[in-house]
Amino acid sequence: MDGASAAPWGRARRGPHPAWIVAAVGFVALLGAAGFRSVPGVLMDPLHQEFGWSHGTIGAAVSVNVLLYGLISPFAAALMDRFGIRRVVACALVLIAAGAGLTVFMTRPWQLMATWGLLVGVGVGSMSMPFVATITGRWFVKQRGLVTGVLTAAGATGQLIFLPLIASLARDHGWRTPSIVVSVAALAVVPLVLLFIRDFPSDVGVRAYGAEPGSAVGVRTAAPGGAARALTVLTAIVRKPVFWMLAGGFAICGASTNGLIGTHFVSAAHDHGMPATTAAGLLAVVGAFDVAGTIASGWLTDRLDSRYLLVAYYTLRGVSLLFLPVLFGPDVQPSMWAFIIFYGLDWIATVPPTVALCRKHFGEDGPVAFGWVFASHQIGSALAAFGAGVIRDVQGSYTTAWFVAGALCGLAALLSAAIPADRKARAIAGS
Known part of the structure; x- marks a missing residue:
């Protein structure tokens, strides 16, 4: 162990275990990175008004962002194995800051794709x-x-x-101000990452939280060449029907959350006379309730069949989307509050059962397999972000987009129901 690197953490052993400090800084980094990625959805109308860019064009930039976010995810762990968590996360935050800050100089659509799309997409993809x-x-x-x-x-x-x-900020000071705020906020997290995140517990002379003496968990090892393993696992799992059932359902999950609601809800509400700040506030309520929904879903995943949980989540989500077009209006009615609260509880409730099914059907390759399933989530998000924008440009409203998403959620429920139970897992998953 490097005594110099461990010394600054020695006093921390009398307080909270260093694992909690690492987790807390990771929480701040993840919270900020996800927030930065969502900004284009709020700036869609201001950018349209200033530059005349279509909703489809702006949605395309968002789709580049979410597509990169997903495709880089399977390799993010390999980057952290090779270069260390601190370096990867710090560099990712710098990329986000550069992407957000450079937007204040843009005058062409390709520059939006290069900044919010490419730079911010790669940055947040490295912290997924x-x-x-x-x-x-x-x-x-x-x-x-x-x-x-x-x-x-x-x-x-x-x-x-x-x-x-x-x-x-966009309403009161123009869209450039929030872009600068995002850039500064991303840079502000970098010192926290460099000071308080370490790669392994053994680097600071402690065991992983809850690890028994002699446990190999948290002990620094040689980098395992994770990028090659990610591709090897992908080659194996694409031959198995259960992967496509999981990936297909999760792609629809991404399309119906980040791609559609996360990107276009504010713009759609504004079409019906609702102030953008009010619509953004509703999405903030979604964010508050998704914490409770995720924790509850994890609790249920330990007790119920994960397949049936996914069937229920996708079915209820699809039905709610079919009703959404009639809920919009200049004011927030109780029916809209009901939709927002439900959607918040359901937003990422699909993650725990999907992770559990990947572990069940792919064994030790489960985490890597989930990385590729998560990539499909972001592909679905990208297609929805672009497609819904095109629908809005062509038809003048998002109504068709809500109906298509609702129908797709029904398909996701069917795919989830088709996932084999344990007794059939060996035959269909090839394990």
Whole structure:
């Protein structure tokens, strides 16, 4: 162990275990990164008004963002194995800051795609689900599930709770001000990452939280060449029907959350006379309730069949989307509040049962398999972000987009129902 690197943490052993400090800083980084990624959804109308860019064009930039977010995710853990958590996360935050800050100089659509799309997409993609898995896998043995749930909720909640602030800044000071705020906020988290995140508990002379003496958890090892393993696992799992059932359902999950609601809800509400700040506030409520929904879903996943949970989540989500077009109006009615609260509880409730099914059907390759399933989530998000914008441009409203998403959620429920039970898992998953 490097004594110099451990010394600053020595005093911390008398207080909270260093694992909680790492988790807390990870929570802040995830909360901010997700919030930064959600900003284009609020700025869609201001950008349309100033530059005349179509909703489809702006949606395309968002789709580049979410697509990169998903495609980089399976390799993020490999980057952290090779270069360390601190370096990867710090560099990711710098990319986010650069992408947000450079938008104030843009005059062409391709520049929007290069900044909010490419730079911010790569940045947040480097701090996605594998970041959560890396922290919890290295630093925790006890309460690993709880910490996973909280950090996962941070990733989804951050993109929603920032929206009211961004909308207010854009309304009062123009869209460039929130872009600068995002850039400065991303840079402000970098010192926290460099000071308080370490790669392994053994680097600071402690065991992982809850680990028994002699346990290998949290002990620094040689980098395992994770990028090659990610591709090897992908080659194996694409031959198995259960992967396509999980990936297909999760792609629809992404389309019906981040891609559609997260990107276009504010714009759609504004079409019906609702102030952008009010609509953004509703999405913030979604973010508040998704924490409770995720924790509850994790509790249910330990007790019920994960397949049936997914069937219920997708079915109820699809039905709610079919009703959404008639809920919009200049004011927020009780029916809209009901939709917002339900959608918040359901927003990322699909994650715990999906992770459990990947573990069940792919064994030790489960975490890597989930990385690729999560990539499908972001592909679905990207297609919805672009497609819904095109529908709005062509038809003048989002109504068709809500109906299509509702029908797709029904398909996701059918795919989930078709996932084999344990007794058939060996035959269909090829394990």
